[in-house]
Amino acid sequence: MREVTYGEAVREALAEEMRRDKMVALIGEDVGPYGGNFGILKGLWEEFGEERVRDTPISEVAIVGAGLGAALTGMRPVVEIMFCDFMGVAGDQLLNQVAKIRYMFGGQVEVPLTIRTTLGGGRSSAAQHSQSLHAIICHVPGIKVVVPGTHEDAKGLLKAAIRDNNPVMVFEHKMMYNKKGFIPEGEYVTPLGQAAVRREGKDLTIVAISSMVYESMALAEELSAKEGIEIEVVDPRTLVPLDEETIINSVRKTGRLVVADEGHETCGFAAEIIRRVVKVGGAFDYLDAPIEVVGTRDVPLPFSPPLENYVIPSKARIEEAVRKVLGY
């Protein structure tokens, strides 16, 4: 294994795929010489040149639309929406065009388009730069949704997304970009649609999405060391398609479930996980306690740190939920 930042893992995936396939090109705001808004793309423009790493005007509709048009006509583009909050600007292209084209036109075309964006709060970026809007895309059939919660996945899943012949939207967590972690040596691709059991345990399952994996793992290790509580942490890795089997098997084993996701709690992806566990997994028969959800509370993301910290999910709030479910 090698130590890199999450941002470096993303850059490696892009660089490797661009070397492999000339049809892979990157467009977005400030992705060129500036190296991306978060500085993680530095070096790509130098290596691949202006034609393949291209700054766009501030025009989200055109960015997504151009990616779609290129994907329909022989390219394998990767486009960037700087913050997922700006998805709203490109709303029609995402919801009515990208998501619909293949199915609506009778399966005539493949749409090998990757859309990278960022989610997550935690740096006082307030209401329009902190949201976690992945569930909105999940709600509309037609776009695969990837939420890498580890460094290994930030690289492996992005490579899979680029190679996929369907539209894939990758939500990277902006607070993880500078965090260090480990990825395998050499080339690897992580298939879409396979959840990972990050840690085995018998007492309770946490299904954790994106950076919640990190928080949940830390909590699980702590509770194991201090109190002998063994938590199983399941990371879905991709929300569409969702590997419900791994999730259901885990809950079946532990009988207790907490879902941690930074999306808003109302109509969030956590609610969808619960629906699957209950409806598909028949959880009525084996759950030993009510399910708890830890997500972003249902207000716009506030700016001031005390307010923001109260609203976004944290290790402490996951712990609270875990204790509640264990104590039932």
Added chain:
Amino acid sequence: MELSKEKKLWMLERMLQIRRFEEQVYDCFLKNKIPGFAHLYIGEEAVAVGACANLREDDFITSTHRGHGHLLAKGADPDRAMAEIFGRRTGYCLGRGGTMHIADFSLGILGANGIVGGGLPISVGAGWSAKYRGTDQVTVCFFGDGASNQGAFHESVNLASVWNLPVIFVCENNQFGISVHQSRHQKIKDVAVRAKAYDIPGVIVDGMDVLAVYEACREAVERARQGGGPTIVECKTYRFMGHHVGDPGTVYRDKEEVEAWKEKCPIKCFADKLIAEGVMTAAEFEALDKRVTEQMLAAVKFAEESPWPEPEEAMEGLYV
């Protein structure tokens, strides 16, 4: 039209307020006193002040992510603005908004905006409303050269044009959208030429010259008030600092260019002019600067001494 001495001094003071306010924000940011990030308006003061000098208290503005200057120009209270930037409960938005989301509806400040181009359609709504309600209020919409590539820009100007609304679209052309120079984001050099596509007047002014901005906006505001419809006023300007505090702004522009623009500092040039004309003395300018600097230090003190919001307050006020 010859401007009164009071008006000229008012403009100078407002520009100076913005400059000293922003310097405090910069300083406090580097000292980790301010959460999040901050886009500073330093260098562009003449635009906000020249435009707002034409407005009444009941006129409207929409602002941008780089909004501190617009707010102060329209008369916002530096204490409450600073407190908001500090995330305190005494801020304009109770600490919920922060630097990119400050508003004062009592002064017609319909809000800064974190979405590039987000304010353009709102300004059209304010214009429609004034016309509908039969008032002669006007709306000034501030936006950047970068924002002029959003679909929202075109839709908004078109609607304002075809409905003949009292909106003045003030483009702050500082030549960059973050790192991307204008020549790499649009082929035109003058955003104002887009006015032609919507059959409205488009004018270009030196955005470092507060009187030039004032004059151009005065005509546009008068026309709008009298039912003559919208105008695009493009102000050629420059931001002296990086895109936000933390961006040195050196990767995509060279030092000479920045220095050359700093020579055109709107405040220094205007102060020199007023002194040369005998409107004020150098000593008076110094005294003014001292007073304004103290005012901004007091704003920082107010912000620092203000309480943080209680965490649970986050859940208040989503609905009426």
